[in-house]
Amino acid sequence: MRPHGADAMDYALPRSTGTETHLSLHVEGMDCSSCISKIETALSRIPGVSDIHVNFASEMLTLTLDDTSATQPSDIVQIVNSLGFSVAADSPAAPTAEAALSPPPPTTTRWWHTKKGKLVLTLGALMAGAYVVALLFPAYKAWAFSIAVLTGVIPFVRQAWALAKSGTPFSIETLVSVAALGALVIGEAEEAAAVVFLFAVGELLESVAAGRARSGIKALASLIPKTAILLDPAGGQRAVLAATLQVNDRVLVRPGDRVAADGIIVEGASSLDESPITGESIPRAKAVNDPVFAGSVNLDGVLHIRVEKTSVDNTLSRIIHLVEEAQATKAPTARFIEQFSRYYTPTVMAIAALIMLVPPLAWGADWQTWLYRGLALLLIACPCALVLSTPAAIASGLAAGTRRGLLIKGGAALETMGKVGVIAFDKTGTLTEGAPAVTDVVAFDGGNENDLLARCAAIESGSSHPLALAILKRATEAGLTIPAASNASATAGQAVHAEIAGRQLSVASPIYAAQAAPLAAEQTHRIAALQAEGKTVSVLIDNQNRQALGLIALRDEPRQDARQGVAALNAMGVRALMLTGDNRLTAQAIAGKLGIAYEAELLPQDKLRLIDDMKRRQRVAMVGDGINDAPALASADVGIAMGGGTDVAMDTADAALMKSRVTDIAHMVALSRATLANIHQNVAFALGLKGVFLVTTILGITGLWIAVLADTGATALVTLNALRLLRFKGARPALLDQAQTDIAAQH
Structure with a gap:
């Protein structure tokens, strides 16, 4: 494990320009895009710090430090660590594609070895023990659950305090800390323990998903061979590192070899599998003066290639760069519940304090009565149900999707899918079988x-x-x-x-x-x-x-369910579009059979450009299976990979269709819309019920026991409503039947 903490400043690479120092730090522990704003907000308040940029995909933090300021690099490291992240290792101040192609051997850490994993396991064991104590020794039930609460909530309290000091006072960590400690103070230790445990599990799942997403870039880099056979002017051959190849070098590529660099064929002829670059399933015949791409596979002939681009600038390196940039510029999806916490938590706490203090101080009212009402208000306002409203629905939606073979990597993708206006499909291996x-x-x-x-x-x-x-x-x-x-x-x-x-x-x-x-x-x-x-x-x-x-x-013929899947999306009000690197004649023929609009002869950057253009007008999802789809998958609001596709597509995408059925896209849209409706219902339950009892408590109509009932009742309603999603059966059968009828009518 690489060192972190205050000593980790040795791993920052400062570059001084006279009056400024440019720092580049590798930050571990970023699980979602909202982590970016927490770091940038905290550092923006530090004197002498400017040009702050956090890249979520590459886990890099870059900034400029004024040399005349008292702020030192060690101060930056300490602040980032205090927010719950870890400054882990060095990285060049301007990371290059060459560095991405020659990464150090990755250290794979199992989730149960991470701090978040250990916290989940510890809390799970403590809660199991607490239930055993409650059954055998009921008198000690509260103590047992209190130990679980305090063990789990202390890390979140520390992080909430650090975030509050750095400019983010009402983060989700604050919300969970208030919920857990408030429930503990009023005697709801069991409920408090459940809130902390569920939040810890959610944080762990986000961490695992983020790691999987980043592994896609490593898989891209592995497609370029580490060595190449260099030909000298005298005809001799010697093995060299592919990263050392220079423009105008001549290399030998034998049948079965991967091409080590972008170049031009100067001798020989062969068929090359360019599917990693273009996505086209049928190999292309190449001869003298034809271009070849790094990462493509030579199938049958011996080739001599003149290198046209170095490893830093070859096609796959550019794809890696596109993936990193697309992931870095993807708009951060704020957690739904955190939006409420910015206003809900401080407002309720302020109202409770006023209720406790104003009547006795201003009008000489009875202290005991108004303290009682204030405590009841705090209990009613305890955001346990609100905290659970969104994650409970998301967890049920994700579980329901998994049962149907819809692997969705997080709540943000699940929420967004139901809002997309257009879904772009790759052709080869997505709408078609992927083989001739x-x-x-x-x-x-x-x-x-x-x-x-x-x-x-x-x-x-x-x-x-x-x-x-x-x-x-x-x-x-x-x-x-x-x-x-x-x-x-x-x-x-x-x-x-x-x-x-x-x-x-x-x-x-x-x-x-x-x-x-x-x-x-x-x-x-x-x-x-x-x-x-x-x-x-x-x-x-x-x-x-x-x-x-x-x-x-x-x-390469269409999948059996492709036309029905496209028709079902049209019936749901979602436009379908085919994007392919294949030639226009093939694209036109396939699109005609499926009843879908198309764009043909596209390189990866062309697909990315079209996705970005459409995103300016509406939310966009992209469905693909190849390496060439990775930039578009990363840039789209939701990227979806076919289950039989490449590891790169699977890792880059936000979701995957494990059964590789086009009709499952319609099921995913329907699941997202059902989950969004469930979330809205849960928030209405949580806030509506509390709002009613808020008024009755202030008026003295209801007391503490009703407040307990209101809080636990809202939590129960939210949980039970979320569990309904587990019965999700997919898009309405009538919808798919109508799509099939429409297809038959057209024929």
Whole structure:
């Protein structure tokens, strides 16, 4: 564990510019975006401190310190630590993508080893023990629960006090501390213990979710190989660190290798899997003078590449930067209950004090009577039910979603999802299956389609290319007998060759086929028509007779429920939009089948730009499964990953569809709207019931026991109402049925 505390100032890297010092500190313990405002508010009150910036995604705090000020770097460290965070380690004052690509080995800390985890476990054990004591020794029940309360609330009281001194007096920590101690003073120790325990659990869950979100950047960095094979002018080869490659270096990329740098092919031809960058499932044929991206996979040919960009500036480094920036600029979502605490807690405390003091002092009223009424008012105003109103509904909503395979990483995402006006979908692997499938088998000159498919499968049997696997799968599903093939070879990125029953055959691209065998006008027209539908065409040719025998068309087809899912969103008043890096013809064909608007041929930065443009007008959700979707997922108000997608998408997104069903998006919107309605009901219960008894207590109509009933009753109502969400069954069946009916009518 790296040291923190006052000594951690050694890990800040100050850079002096004469009259100012620029500090960069690594801050641990930030669980949500509201932590940013707490740190910035506290430091803005310190003399000589300016240009404060906290990046939640990278956990970096940067600021400028006036050298003429009495404030020292150790003072900054002490203040941040006092707020409940930890200044952990050094980081460059201007972190670069190169640093992100060469991170130190991460120290994985299990949640039960963290301070928050230990607090939850301790409180859980103390509460279990308190219930045992209450059953066996009822006289000591209050003492047992009081120990649990004091053990759990002391850290929050300390943090609330530090926040109050630094300019945030009515934080959620203040609210919870007042709720717990107030309930303890009036004898509701059991309720106080429950409030502290639930809040501690919520803090722990936020911490775990924040760590998972940050791990997405590490997963991105791991896609670039650590080493590369450098070619010297004499033709020699030597392994070097990929981070040391310079512009105009020449590197060797063998079949199966990942490309180590953005560059240009200067020798060789091959097919490359660029799905990490573009999201397109079908590999692209590349030859001399074609560009390649760092992180893409070379499938079948040997390539010599001239480096065009260093590791700091390559495509994946830019994606990492986009993810960090998107996460850092995401608008902080203030906790709903904390909004109330800014006004509710101080107002109620002031009113209670006035009720206790003014009548006796101003009019000589009976002290005992008004102290009693003031205590009753404090009990009525005890914000236990208010504290529980939002987290109870959120917890139930998250649990209900998990049961349906909707993994939502936090309350902010759950709340926001029901307010989105547009949902943007990636195409490949999200709206489609993510792998090509055979759509057409066409035999020329009266040939047999099954024979054609079997021969193509035989030729492709030794290849791991996605198109080859799709042809083999189709032949197997059709129960065909695949003939033996021999003398297999390949022309990289253009054709695969083999000998079958003494005939030299090839499965080739249309361009290669046109060169190897003359194509009739009708055949050329058929190929063009299939390509216009966004399909990839492979032609079977007889090399000896220079004859085209037929063709096979493939395309990444839509998921079975994609059209119904899009139609359901439209019925809910949510617009659906497809964003894809694929070519326009393929995008148009898929969009037409699904009834969805689209934007095609987009790079990651293009998707991010479109998301940001839409966010200016309405809330936006993004659904994707690939690394190229990570910046857009991070920037959207809610990012949603398909369960079968990459780890980067899963870690970057706010939610995931574990069953990879498009219709689950509609269920998620419905769950969010139900949760929001539940929260509004809970707040109305908590405040409405207390408001009624507030008036009756001041008038002397109700007393302390009614106040206890009001507080515990409101808490019970809020809890029971929140539990109703556990019975959530998804979007209304009638809605999905109507969507299916609309689809049928259109056909």
